[in-house]
Amino acid sequence: MAARTSVVVIAIASICLAAGARGAAEIPPPSPHGGKLAKALFMSDAVGDGLASVAAAASVDKALIAAAADRARQPEPALAGKGANPLEASRLARRRVLAQAMVALVATPEARAESVAASDELIAKSAEPIEDAQGIGAAQAEVALAEGYLKAHRDSALTPYLHTYLMVQYRLLFERQAAARAVEGQKATARKYRVFRQRGLAAADPLVKAVAVDIDAQIYLQRPTAEHPKDYDPDACCRDK
Numbered sequence: 001m002a003a004r005t006s007v008v009v010i011a012i013a014s015i016c017l018a019a020g021a022r023g024a025a026e027i028p029p030p031s032p033h034g035g036k037l038a039k040a041l042f043m044s045d046a047v048g049d050g051l052a053s054v055a056a057a058a059s060v061d062k063a064l065i066a067a068a069a070d071r072a073r074q075p076e077p078a079l080a081g082k083g084a085n086p087l088e089a090s091r092l093a094r095r096r097v098l099a100q101a102m103v104a105l106v107a108t109p110e111a112r113a114e115s116v117a118a119s120d121e122l123i124a125k126s127a128e129p130i131e132d133a134q135g136i137g138a139a140q141a142e143v144a145l146a147e148g149y150l151k152a153h154r155d156s157a158l159t160p161y162l163h164t165y166l167m168v169q170y171r172l173l174f175e176r177q178a179a180a181r182a183v184e185g186q187k188a189t190a191r192k193y194r195v196f197r198q199r200g201l202a203a204a205d206p207l208v209k210a211v212a213v214d215i216d217a218q219i220y221l222q223r224p225t226a227e228h229p230k231d232y233d234p235d236a237c238c239r240d241k
Helices: 001-024 036-042 047-057 063-072 084-103 109-121 136-152 159-179 185-200 206-217
Strands: none
Touching: 001 084, 036 047, 036 084, 036 159, 036 206, 047 063, 047 084, 047 109, 063 084, 084 109, 084 159, 084 206, 136 159, 136 185, 159 206, 185 206
């Protein structure tokens, strides 16, 4: 009996260790960039300068980030100009920033060529909707445009960029929903975030993967919250009972 009990205990321990190993493999390491890489790409008005600053301070990925900064600083003639009116000028400036991030992250001629049209599709062409108190509606509009573009261009050269861009947009939406205590919205957003998180972390390109890790490793990107969409599951306690 004692021998049989020992075998059972060893078997259970082996299963637990294996499960623990699988769980550990799914957790990305802390990012050495402290969120600065992600914010330079997706939350900065000067992508090239932001990336150059990150590269200068980086202990890893320095050459990759420096090259990305150089790509972002290359002017795109199709997006030059000031715009015919303040609204058009503002929209054009936003398109330039988006396009800079696209070419910085995806180093191919096809990505640069596509960035002009893609930057137009990721920004609403009409006036933005009236903001609710936390800006949830505007954030939802951002993710809808990006997902719509990705679905309409399944062979897009910018797919790696779009995966990480949507990681950021879903993080920002989740943070706004957390501030509003919109739990049902948080659940839906967390599920979507985990889809693009998985894609970003599985990227073969080392820079894309570093960016995905940097996004995911931060407790929050813009609005302080203790909740993270990668493991947000407020119903877990109820299911376990």
